[in-house]
Amino acid sequence: MSLQETIAVAPIAETLHRARAGRSYWARVRERLLADPVTMTFATLLLIIVAMALAAPLIATYDPTSGSAFARLKSPGYAGHWLGTDEVGRDLWSRILYGGRLTLLCGVAPVAFALLVGGSLGLVAGYRGGLVNSFIMRSMDVLYAFPSILLAIAICGMLGSGVGNTILALTVTFIPPIVRISETITTQVRSFEFVEAARASGAPSASIIRFHILNNVLGPILVYATSLISISIILAAGLSFLGLGVTPPNAEWGLMLNNLRQAIWVNPLVAALPGVMIFMTSMCFNLMSDGLRSAMDVRL
Amino acid sequence: MSASGLSEAAIGRRAEAAVSRAPGPLVRCEALTVRFVGREGAVHAVNGVDFTLDAGEVLCIVGESGAGKSVTLRAMMRLLPDHRTQIAGRITVGGKNVLALGRRALGDLRGAEVAMVFQEPMTAFDPVFTIGTQIIETVKRHDGLSEHAARQRALELLEMVQIPSPARRLDSYPHEMSGGMRQRAMIALALSCRPRLLLADEPTTALDATVQIQILQLLRRLQRELDMAVLFVTHDLGVAVEISDRIAVMYAGRFVETGSVRAVIRAPQHPYTQGLLASTVHGAMRGRRLEAIPGAPPNLAALPPGCAFAPRCRYVETACTTAVPPEVWLDDARMARCIRVTPGQSE
């Protein structure tokens, strides 16, 4: 009996007396998440940010794309502009709200698509092994060779700017790491005895993948993917910053940051605002990802 | 060099130690309690363990998984994680109070006076260093020898544990050796500074049967030659019978029966010991149904009041469930924690 097994706070061998039967793994993860104050705080914060972004048409006070030359770079509170105005006189509050939509979209959508495509590729590569595995993984290695920001820039540069192309570029950038982690975990899970037992009962591969492997692989991949969201946001912001992502006059936090760059000398508070929003949102996703990881570290 | 491979200097050291040995038992453990505090509550791993161990004696702690035997062993050297563990009680080794030692004194104690042999030699050795390096490092730390002298000592040690081609093995890495040889190397490492107390945590569980018996016999021989006290933890009664002078049967963090190995095996007093012996499979039982102990070991996070074995005991009475049965001493060296046992009876 190793020390770890002895110390395990909910010892496996002694859970006879646990009257509540049938708490599945995900139920326990949810319990632990809800009990974690840090994760809950930042999850609430994120929820507020998302809610605000979604409710933009309802709570924005001005048209985010029209500005007035007379009201440039004004501080918060000037003539009904709650957060001031940007360098072309557009209301910052409304632009932050609408910008949030695009930024969040560019953060979550690429990761979601990459999860779908990359996760499946990794599953297949891990389960089949051999030539199939080699083919898929070496193809991913080619893409991996490029630093992610350069890859994103290259693809955006080829396809042109715009939200759709940004999402496509970022999806392609995120597929290789997700394939890699998915393949690693699938290979591990595949060697467990319960998969052997499933094969011994005569089940076909597709059934085994769906019933046994998928629910074991999903957890770690999800943790990794949530940590990618903040990277995606920053990359999208970076692309807009470089003029490749979202184009003016659309509102997007990265774009706003770029445009307000010069204004840091004139009105630092206003200029820093989009950056603060990017920072906060990334932090929320990161901390939630951490919380998810530690909640999932249930000693089984 | 003597038959056991000891150098003159080492024999001299031992003679000194024998002379300077204080009277009384080498190890004294009083009211040891260990609790692990974690996210889902506290686990009471050890609940009041008392024992003494004389120099040169082998005491075997026998119990199943979760009984608390490994935890007791690690408490002897304070190897348990600090921030989650609450230890209470008193452990004295050679007159020193282990639980009150400072870091430096603890470091001096570990390896030199008290050494440990683990179950899984692969993980107990550092895989990036050779066996020789690790033994030499220990020897230099505790005995302050030069590199050359330390290497000599390491060679002596490998010979003592009967590793073939010891000079070559000194420069081998752990993964290059078989399980049995790694275990011998681990014993060599543990004995490198002539400890007075050897702690062994199921050292033969992971080994094949033919290798297991070799290691057990080796340990017995070395223990006799070096006059070492050994605290041996195992779940296998056969191993306990093979190696020990005294046996302590542990259940749910308490000793439920202690005594000389003959007395405990021939006439077990506690129902758990009786159950263990009856359910130990051997060929003579062929054709008969095995007498299994019903139920399963208790949850250490929620121990029942009273005797922990009561839910599984065939002789249970109401009195068993109200209070933890006290130790009943049948004679000087024989104890059973059961209200059915009367003091002074020998059978």
Next chain:
Amino acid sequence: MSADTLLEVRNLKRYFPIRGGLLQRQVATVQAVDDISFDVRRGETLGIVGESGCGKSTTARLLIRLLEPDDGTVAFDGRAVATSDGIPVRELRRHVQMVFQDSYSSLNPRCSVEDTIAYGPSVHGLAWEAAKARVREILAKVGLDPALFAARYPHELSGGQRQRVNIARALALEPKLLVLDEPVSALDKSVEAQVLNLLVDLKRDLALTYVFISHDLNVVQYMSDRVLVMYLGKVVEYGPVESIYANPRHPYTRALLGAMPSMDPDRRGEHATLTGDPPNPINPPPGCRFHTRCPYAEPCCAAAEPRLAADASVSAHYTACHMLVPGSGHSAAPRIAA
């Protein structure tokens, strides 16, 4: 093959290549199972013993076809497995099932007990509801109350309970033959007795045949009718359990039996029966694989491999040792009758 034989194994071989070097060439071979043959009779328990590296786990997986043999044949109930006119593997799976050693990693931690057990029948066509009904039946048979245990997850079960679920899963397909790979090795002694009792009861009630693999000689002696002793991928001795334990002929079997710790404190052995460690299954010694550790080894042992031969005095007790074969060249071999 007689009507009595349920499983017939002939000349089974399985090697594992070890690849190394830049281009992953094959540098060595692990001869895990090398030309073994034996029968399993209907209704018996055949015990397979040996130490680590002897090939018993590989044999188990070959029997249920989780691994493909490199050579040799397996016939179930008279029909050759995986041949065009024999029994296809998928159908074999309905008749031969396996109970795994590590009850913990052999259960999917994300699936409830019910899901785990119902999975097998459902992939063979049983509707999920009907499968769940069968789960309840089987859980009761293995001593677990379905109302309490069907919805539980592996981490909520003790070791003994998990092993019962393992057994239940194997029985869900109503097999005729169960291959048990060290089913009680990872359990506490008190629980081991419970599970062994259960296995004996199930065998009687469901008319099963067992292939029982273990390194624990006591358990094998208790459970088996006949015993197979393996060493480094070969069968060294094979016969009725009483005969093998009372009168072991092969030096390795004798060493194994002598290595069991005695339960009598006054009868402790001073000298181990065997020195050294079990050798590496990679590139095994030539001739008799045991000759490097055998106290009776002679030059003829390294030259030629001994074949399994019946003992003249005891029927059906086979040993692979030159000392028992007349004319083998070993000094202890009986002379050829004139």
